[in-house]
Amino acid sequence: MITCPRCQSGRIVKNGFTHNHVQNYKCKSCSRQFVLDRKHPPITQATLDLIDKLLLERISLRGIVRVTGVSHRWFFDYLKKKYAEVPQKFEEFSKQEVEERTEKKGASSLNATKSKPTSRRSKTAGGSG
Incomplete structure (x- = not known):
């Protein structure tokens, strides 16, 4: 039945x-x-999660399609839907929201990533200076 x-x-x-x-x-x-x-079987939530993770990496879009086994047409429709969800104006975030997000990352990790710039001369071999 x-x-x-x-x-x-x-x-x-x-x-x-x-x-x-x-x-x-x-x-x-x-x-x-x-x-x-x-x-074609329906696309599982695990595949959707994998696609979202791969979009954050430096992988070509066709590479993501190859790895996940979804069709090009479905993938580009999915990308359009995801892009529509992204706020187009950054003014939509209040200053307080930005500060809260920055605090979650941790100020210490931000300070640790800053490094002093080095001059080009100190890197040249055999140079005087």
Whole structure:
């Protein structure tokens, strides 16, 4: 017996075919339209988390697609959605929010990363100065 993937109801009717000539079904309870055997499995939360982590690294977008096994089209749609979630104006953050975020990082780690600039002359071999 066929059941709906959303509500697990058994009230299913045939609903035409997809453009690839695969039988479409529709749930009469929740109106969800679906096919029985999907060619590509749904993208898991673990894959979404991996994609988010890889986006923070210096990896090409096509490399991320190769590693995760998602389609180019899906990946670029996902990128557009993620980009839309990013605030476009940085004025949206109040000064207090910025200070709180900086404090969470820790002022000591910020001071430790600052180093004094060195002159080019001190690095040259055989130079006088």
